[in-house]
Amino acid sequence: MLQIKKLHKSYPIGNTSLHVLKGIDLSVEEGEMVAIMGSSGSGKSTLLNIIGMLDEADSGEYILDGLLIKNLTEKKAAVYRNKFLGFIFQSFNLINYKNALENVALPLYYQGLKRKERQELAMFHLEKVGLTNWAHHLPKELSGGQKQRVAIARALAANPKLLLADEPTGALDSTTSHEIMAFIQQLNDEGKTILMVTHEEDIANMCKRIVRLRDGIIIEDKKINQIRAGQHV
């Protein structure tokens, strides 16, 4: 599904440069649910951004679904992001003047689907996250958990191969966090490959594999016994 070899990334800071990723080797199989952990500055977000094609590595190899991701033009990157990846952000990043349904339909719009198909597909995904009745509400009328569910529905809408979540529960209280995690686990059960960045141990333990980063290198990579989020609710 995903192979990363000897990935390096550094950011220029003034005259010096900050070496953020110092040779990452990582491979993820289809159907896995991986938590990337680390303290702030460990490079976990940078890694996720490179995987999400929002950023580019200085050196190393990144293969997604058999496709070498390298020297992408902005246009190509946009098309790949749309086709292969679904993003879930900590701060939801819904567009505030669009209602839930329109937000979910947005990636489909960029796929060039017709309005009617978009609406139907978006409705289908909203139903999946249990927000059919909230389809025509603006984000400001939704609770944090509902917003994140809309965001998940949006990430799923384009039927991506890989879901990337950046601290998906970071802005939520623990009850809502567990609700969201239960939902993400359910998606994983259905076969979606999921990669999430988190710094919360209990959230990481709900995944099937934990990769720990420190100062730009992987210090630990282990499979764990998944804790079902439903047990907490």
Next chain:
Amino acid sequence: MFRFLFDRDTWQEVFDSFNKNKLRSILTMVGVWWGILLLIGLLGSARGLENSFNRLFGNFATNSVFIWGQTTSKPFKGFQEGRQVRLSLTDAKKVEENVEGIEFLVPRNQNQATVIRNFLSGTAQISGDYPLLDKVQKKKLINGRFLNQADIDEKKKVAVISEDTYKQLFEKDVNPIGEYIQINDINFKVIGMYEVGAINIGSSTEINIPFTTFQQIYNQGDRIGYMMITGKPEYDISQIEQDAKLLLKNLNNIHPDDKRGLASRNLGTDFARVTGFLTGMQFLTIFVGVATLIAGVFAIGNILLITVRERTKEIGVRRALGATPFEIKRQIVVEAVFLTLVAGLFGIISGGWILIWLDSAFGQGDDAVIVNASVSILVVFAALSLLVVLGTLIGLIPAFKATSIKPIEALREE
């Protein structure tokens, strides 16, 4: 390619972004609105003025020239300088036969005389005329008729009078036709009365009598006062003027370089001066209007730049969801064109209102200052396409600004 223009989402987003910055958007649109308003309003008024000038000149053939004799300033062929030159009917005939491009040549004789009717009297300009004059200097007859060939042939003592002459010699509401007036103690029968146009060469108290009658009563012989020449439309009146003067100098033994011997007045150049002024005014209007338009469009570009800055994060999200830079740019350019077009359309409509108002306030009646103030539909379309082009160009600046920032940085923006 242009399918997105018919997509509800495209417009939804244009309206959303407009609604988010309603006051600011409207204020910037005022710039473009004002530019178009100026353009339409001023161009229409200039056209109205031009129309009114055209109407004033309308009774006159504008491609005409007057030529008369003066005193020579150079000795020539044994003649001393200071000789009075008088043109003759023979001269007129020769000019008509030999100069190319003449449509009409009208010899005239003029004199001042006291005119009496019963107990009323006045001074009028007496003109000895051929019926042809009516072709060159259209007389707006109120009553009766103009001179005809029979009047000439029989040297009839008939007179056509101007309205101002009528006012001097007749009580109100008296029909002048068939009445007699005395010119230099000779009775003339009034056969017609005409209105004097707003632009008139010579006196407004004029009386036209047959040329031959004039010859006889003033003992003029072959001599004429001046000749009036109109050129055919395809000929240059200045060339005709030169040719005619050269020939006349030859016939009257005037030195070819003598600038005083013959005098002339070219209505064509007079007219060109006025129309030249109007053309200048139109040019100025277009310049001012387009300059204001450009300023307005720049204001729109400015507002979009601010909007784009505020929407950085949103644009980042869209790009993470798969919007290509082209799609982002296109949306912003559509917004720019939309704002300029809407402002422009309002400007055209309100410019039209101003022209309607001008027409009702100053455009009514025969002596209106502004006649049919209007702008051709071509100008409107040209202005609209200029707006589209300018809107697109100015939209490209914020569009490139929006996509120049990397999606990852855009997403970090709070």
